[in-house]
Amino acid sequence: MMKVRGFAVCMMSLLAGLLFTGAGAFADDPIQVLFLSKSSGFEHSVIHREKGELGHAEKIMLELGAKNNMKVVVTKDAGMINADQLKTFDVVMFYTTGDLTKPSKDNGTPMSEDAVAELYDWVKGGGAFCGMHTAADTFHDNEAYRKLSGGVFKTHGKQEVAKLTVAKEHPITAHLGDSITLMDEWYIFRDVTDTYTPLLMIETKGMEQDLYNSIDPYPITWIEEVGKGRIFNTALGHREDVWTNPDFQKLLVNGIQWAAKKLD
Numbered sequence: 001m002m003k004v005r006g007f008a009v010c011m012m013s014l015l016a017g018l019l020f021t022g023a024g025a026f027a028d029d030p031i032q033v034l035f036l037s038k039s040s041g042f043e044h045s046v047i048h049r050e051k052g053e054l055g056h057a058e059k060i061m062l063e064l065g066a067k068n069n070m071k072v073v074v075t076k077d078a079g080m081i082n083a084d085q086l087k088t089f090d091v092v093m094f095y096t097t098g099d100l101t102k103p104s105k106d107n108g109t110p111m112s113e114d115a116v117a118e119l120y121d122w123v124k125g126g127g128a129f130c131g132m133h134t135a136a137d138t139f140h141d142n143e144a145y146r147k148l149s150g151g152v153f154k155t156h157g158k159q160e161v162a163k164l165t166v167a168k169e170h171p172i173t174a175h176l177g178d179s180i181t182l183m184d185e186w187y188i189f190r191d192v193t194d195t196y197t198p199l200l201m202i203e204t205k206g207m208e209q210d211l212y213n214s215i216d217p218y219p220i221t222w223i224e225e226v227g228k229g230r231i232f233n234t235a236l237g238h239r240e241d242v243w244t245n246p247d248f249q250k251l252l253v254n255g256i257q258w259a260a261k262k263l264d
């Protein structure tokens with residue numbers, strides 16, 4: 001009897017281990033992440049490759065991947081954004097600028113004219129989009145893209161310290177308590193969609209520059225569910241030392257895991 005019970009327990013744990021967590025993914029399968037950093041517009045220093053060496057943020061994404069069961073592919077090849085290749089990823093991250101159908105000085109391969117529509121359809125069908133810092137400074141006149149980025153880059157001031165308050169209790173920001181204070185470059189947006197859920201708000205009142213001080217607090221990090229898919233956007237990530245900040249790294253990993261439906 002003991003033997004039979006032992007066998008049953010063994011079979012149950014085996015079955016539990018085989019339980020599906022989503023479309024085609026097993027519970028412990030790594031999250032497949034594509035990190036695109038092609039700059040058709042301004043190229044930020046954190047994703048600049050020098051003499052073939054990966055950019056600062058690219059290296060950090062590979063490190064975070066290794067520590068957090070994520071298989072990260074870093075690329076400047078926007079041609080990878082197409083319906084066929086998207087099927088092999090769980091999450092697509094953009095740290096991009098400008099019109100990605102155009103060539104760029106970083107030798108990044110352009111995407112096709114249909115790529116944004118294919119990306120949006122893939123997200124609606126269960127994929128995940130994560131927009132980092134410059135993502136809103138990409139495709140200034142593309143409605144499908146704006147639905148992913150949540151708004152369009154308008155302007156920014158000089159870098160300064162700002163306090164970000166947690167707008168909503170959520171697993172992505174649970175490690176931050178009530179707020180986080182950081183030095184970074186703060187984007188201001190236009191044509192913001194009214195469909196997303198803000199997670200972090202920038203406390204504009206009391207900031208040094210009138211550009212910020214004169215306007216109401218606004219979202220700096222937000223999420224949205226679209227169809228079967230998820231979107232995580234954060235305007236953080238201009239500075240090198242933001243990318244090495246453990247709270248930022250945790251926010252990023254949480255955001256990716258939530259978007260991939262592995263954190264709820």
Ligand SMILES: [Zn+2]
Pocket residue numbers: 044133185238
């Ligand atoms: Zn920047």
